[in-house]
Amino acid sequence: MAESAKALETSARILDAAEKLFVEHGFHATSMRLITQAAGVNIAAVNYYFGSKDGLFKAVFERRAEPFSQLMLAHLDEAERVNPVPSALQIVHAFTNAALQMGNEPDYGGQLFVKLLARTFVEPHPALKESMPRRYGEVSRRYIAALGRAMPHLSELELHWRFHFLSSALFNAFAGNNVLRLFMAQPIVNARDPELVARMLLPFVVAGLNAPSAG
Amino acid sequence: MAESAKALETSARILDAAEKLFVEHGFHATSMRLITQAAGVNIAAVNYYFGSKDGLFKAVFERRAEPFSQLMLAHLDEAERVNPVPSALQIVHAFTNAALQMGNEPDYGGQLFVKLLARTFVEPHPALKESMPRRYGEVSRRYIAALGRAMPHLSELELHWRFHFLSSALFNAFAGNNVLRLFMAQPIVNARDPELVARMLLPFVVAGLNAPSAG
DNA sequence: CACAGTTTCAAACACATGTTTGAAAAGTAC
């Protein structure tokens, strides 16, 4: 078994390098040779430890997925402990605080996982098809239920839509997927600083959540 | 020159097939053989007409880019003709109407271009680095200026942020990048119907735009 | 030390990639 310190170090180095490169260039544009070279390990090490490139991607993802989902639940728990029926603002705060905390703790891979998530929405990887709903189904339901208590005027369906828009906005914002970077030569928004993104984004999404029903 | 009817038909078939496949699988995961097979042409035809795979991508993109930017400007012009200082709602309507019209006119490639745009935000292609700002710089400035007149309480910087959030939300929503599809086993939102997306999204983003400043 | 299991490594594997070639076919103009 891969229990020795050296072995753990090797597979961890691979995970770190792969995480960074997958986020930067995407899955298909990142080759095994690039990953192993960046990690300073032999080409065969990936297949030795993770079976395949797909297995590596899954491992990269799952290393962060569980901690993040637990962070999201913990922050919602805390919000509901302070206030049994948290407002939209407080719910969004739970969300953004989870993302920010994820980015601040180096052990959690910084902002990389949020970016990887945002990439995965656009380019879903088959290896995640079944593990993601298992892990994030409860998180989604909990947040949607909380939003329902905060905005009782919205139907179940419209709550799902609002959560969809909310998470799209949050993940894309934190991932730094800047539309303006593509559209304008010198965009003046700095979408790279998570704290700034969170402050700018908050009034926007909170007002959006509280908006009257589409009818 | 490629001016005969047959030649136009061939390159157009390639563009159509490539557009669909690039949207579906992304640039790197779409091979030349897949494209030419889907288009029913010989492998060498792509290099003959477009020089390279990168050249093909650029051609695919640019075929739609100009019509779409003109649609966006035309709808904003119309809104400002009806009302010299359009509200946030009317501005968003100009935006969504452009996207919906793009999707409804078959000659414009349906919803495909919006999806391609959304993909490109996450995975920018070098071939577009210089042509996009040239084409969409004015569009962005016009919309941001209109938003500034509608919401005079926001600073120039915050207006750019709002436009960033607005366009992120719109493009991702129309592209059908459904967070819930990844997070939940049976999502109840149908993010594929553009008219429905537009109706659900409108109150959310309009309220977001009109929100008080982040301060 | 010697033995077992674990990990590393250079090399090769079979296959897929984008691109080029040169000749055949189709089309155009005088």
Add this chain to the structure above:
DNA sequence: GTACTTTTCAAACATGTGTTTGAAACTGTG
């Protein structure tokens, strides 16, 4: 119908891909 250009095609090109191999190096244990 002949000369010329444009377009198509099968084949090959060089290179990159993920993966496998089998031996060497290392590890911890009795």
